Amino acid sequence: MRIDFIRHGKTEGNLEMRYIGRTDEPLSFAGIAELAVISYPTCGKLVSSPMKRCLQTAELIFPDTAPVVCEALKECDFGDFEGRNYIELSLDSRYQRWIDSGGEGAFPNGELPDDFKKRCVDGFLSCIADMYDAEHLTFVVHGGTIMSIMEHFAVPKKSYYDWHTANGHGFVTEFDGKNITVTEKI
Template identity: 30%
Template sequence: MSDTTREPGKRRLVLWRHGQTAWNLERRFQGKTDIPLDETGLRQARDAARLLTGLRPTALLASPLQRAADTARSLAELTGLPIGFDRDLIERDGGEWEGLTSREIRERYPAEHAAWQPPGGETSAQVAKRVGAALERALDDLPPTGLLVVASHGAALRLGMSHLLGLPEETWERLGGLSNCCWSVLAEMRDGGWRLVEHNAGTLPEPVLGDDRTDNGA
């Protein structure tokens, strides 16, 4: 869809982290390892899906890893939307860290832990570029007033969001992580860029009422 046919400032994007897994509880680095949701994660996904239906999503996209795919299915079952899958939405490749607890990573890889760079894994910049490109592709197909929900992973979504917002790499750590089954909401601006309007939310977003500048007023 070309920019000349799109009404600016109307599309929305919901970035939704998957529900809890056993490895989350054990504080193990999951990365691209395909770990399923546990019973709590399945319940979280169902509860979150009931809330997200209130946003009236028009499209649904997910990482094919089962913890994200099953999270997306909870929303698909309520909305009837088909799920698109994009492998570029999978979690950061953790290399030698995958399956290790946070304590094990600190003890075995102190220098790499300090730099947060898993040996044999992806850099933050690589993840941001990969996930950001997947989001951009999906948004290119979104109608002018559409709302896309993307079910993916914590690091993947935070870094992909940073890319989409045009944030410089040195500021990425200022954007906090997403809790299990929480989401962030981005809204399209009139210039075609994106604005973060909700972050790590577990309830439906409320309008911003006050004196701060928005696209609808000064």
């Protein structure tokens, strides 16, 4: 099965390098403009996170295709780090502990990274099961969602952060039911 993963376009929070997870931000004007100049593959059955930034991206890229919305594919809840950037967090000892953990530690009052990753993988598998007869799926989701799915399924194996992709970009892949193989980058 062909599966395309596309990260949503830029928001103001992305431009300011803020941790934007549960905040339901729309795309920025710059983000909309950037999407207009990227060449996207044809759309398969379209799946989106319910967040504005993903739904807007899906509508701009694939205006003639209504997405199936999957709640489980939302971005991580960054807890007390939500809406703040590394400069604002630089004096917060909890942030330094999180950095020292290699980004694997818990977010204070937020979602545990392993719980987030499991939610994304389970959501992805649920979408696959619901659309088992599709030959091509296109996911417009968050960077963390893509990284979680790719870390779990992609071959060759890479770490979570190795699967980071820029806003509006992503991967064209093949999924055999067990492994994801990247065939090209978007």
